[in-house]
Amino acid sequence: MAERLAPKAVHQPLPVARWLGGLRRIAFRSAAILGLLAIWEAAPRLGLVDSTFLPPFSEVAVAWWQLAADGQLLDNTVASLGRSLTGFGLAVVVAVPLGLLIGWYKPVAELLGPLLEVFRNTAALALLPVFVLLLGIGETSKVSIVLYACVWPILLNTISAVRTVDPTLLKLARSLDLSPVRLFQKVILPAAAPTVFTGIRLAGAVSILVLVAAEMVGAKAGLGYLVNSAQFNFAIPQMYAGIVTISVIGVGFNQILVALERKFTSWRREQP
Template sequence: MARRSVQITAQLLKYTLAPALFVLTWEMLPRLGIVNPVFFPPFSRVAQAGWHLTVTGVLPRNACASIMRAVTGLCLATVIAVPLGMLISASRTVSDMLSPLLEAFRNTAPLALLPVITLVLGIGEVSKVTMVVYAAFWPILLNTISGVRGVDPVIIKAGRAMGLSPANLLLRITLPATLPTIFTGVRLALAATFLVLIAAEMVGARAGLGYYLNVAQANFQIPEMYAGILALSGLGLLSNGLLFWAGVRLRIVQWRNVK
């Protein structure tokens, strides 16, 4: 029993030591005058501002707006990228035809297209979701192609020898073998989603964490601005954790392989 308690304490210490040191450093730097407390307030002031914004509903309301856009864009990107990746991997002709176009767009930064998408689609929800779809599309597509091409050819030949049709071969062999790689692409796309979404929300939005950060900075609400940044970090961490948990529960990934 004592040994188990020591192990639990060691695990807690391992995962909380670095965040605790980070918070302590943040608290002490402005209080010791090493940094200007006006522009970099102590963590306690930021936490107090964050609590007030949470109780009054400001942070939850803006976080919900960002979550809805992120989830919608990520789901649309997955629905588009996975079948297209399967098609590109299965057909050399399609791959050769689309390769130059895909390479050109893949190397175009999503934020570079923000002015174009805003001009074409306006400053409403459609443009913001479109930015998310574009940013999330490429990690999922490339991981799908990589996963399909990495399937063991012996398994494919065995499936064909058993008389499986191309559709059954795809659904019963190729897709299950590719799911872990696709899942990795979705996790990478999640990080890109929030990065692009915050920038998109700073242009013409009326809600969202990016919108709130822009307003707080413009009104010189420094503690509130840092509280919004921490909320964004926490949202990304929570989203990644939930996605990873779903992958483990669905047996797409194994904890011991990514621990």
Template sequence: MSASVTDGYARTPSSRSLRIRLRLGVPARVASRSAALLALVCVWELLSRTGAVNPLFLPPFSVVIADVYHGFATGYLVQHVVASLGRAVPGLFFALLVGVPLGLALEASRSLNTFIGPVVEVLRNTSALALLPVFTLMLGIGETSKIAMVFYAALWPILLGTMNGLRGVDPLWIKAGRSMGLSGGKLFVKIVIPASLPSIFTGIRLAAAAGLLVLVAAEMVGSRAGLGYVINAAQLDFDLPGMYAAILVLSVVGYVTNAALVLVETHFLRWKTS
């Protein structure tokens, strides 16, 4: 057993960085991560206050954040955040519902892939924004067309993430599973799916970002609610603090969405980072 004693646990970078993080503690971590953000805010405030940039076009950060507070206090911004999320979440959800099974099917069946593959290739390279008028014509200017836009934009990253994940499954894992007596459905559920999860999660995060992007554009063009509408409407009213306030909220929504997805991801993919 002498050899077994000498080959210790492999040192991974993650275990080392974990130790550093533990030593610094949570407050230090938060401080180091928000320093650059704080600097950005300061630069913004200074540029506007000193007149280096016309404060009419770029109101100071303090004014904008006061507007954000006001918007939430009166419930005005809350209502529009809810409207936007009410379109983004169902759109993303449907994209997941269609994208993952479609990706599995396309990867599983070669004939289906050769048949539908080119269609997928063309559609995925057609900008969702270019299709905005088409969606509006077909589905009206109501909620359905907005949700459909998000769905369309979110579908492709999820589909590609799924297909990519399946392609990355090590044949050796399949072989090992077969040698243990697994076959067909069990092999798929117990080995293929868990092995593809990292790539599927990456697809979901890209999809959320793409969905939000398209949603804002759709709301700007034809809607009476949502953050995209607020940004556009405020600009037309020359209420620039209101416009920046909506942009700020949009950034936070995007950031929080991504952070939430990362949290879910790390829970399911503990084995990659722990």
């Protein structure tokens, strides 16, 4: 009687090994940041820089905790995030459809092209006084300046994405007698998605940077206001605490957009 063949054992990594591997990856990715923080802590204490203007990181961390404990950090962060996300979201809603339209229909591109060239070469912060004069120093002007600044990276990347779709794919899709709607759905959008998301990620960074600058003029809340107020009152550790918070928010926002990009472009990883 033939012996029954035993199935080959599949060696799965032990939970401890997986945990150690993940820990090593985190440590490797964090090495540069930890090195920077170590230099930041050591340079003022060793007299390499004036600690009055660049306090050690530990003092900044203490100041950050104090701002968080008394609620100032949360209030200003919520104010900034509300403005930034509103302007950014409106920019996505406006720029993506408009970019698809301009990129696909040549008459629309010829009509709007000269106007877009004029405005896209005008820096958002250069128009800040105009937004303040027309819309006041309240929330509307700040959301509008973020909207204006975020539109351009999304719009230009979307136009480029549509215009650079592989012509072979388009010929193949037309040979299958796909309707224009199906062509857009099955070919244009999937092929353009990675470049569109590149523009969206760029706009995410712009939404934070432009807003912080705008909040330094006439605002009564927000991280830009916090940094500017701390600098004016010579509360240097609090100033750096606000700057660090802005950086952390920017990194976190980018990671969220990266995760969304992976979700909506998962078909690229599924290809053989």
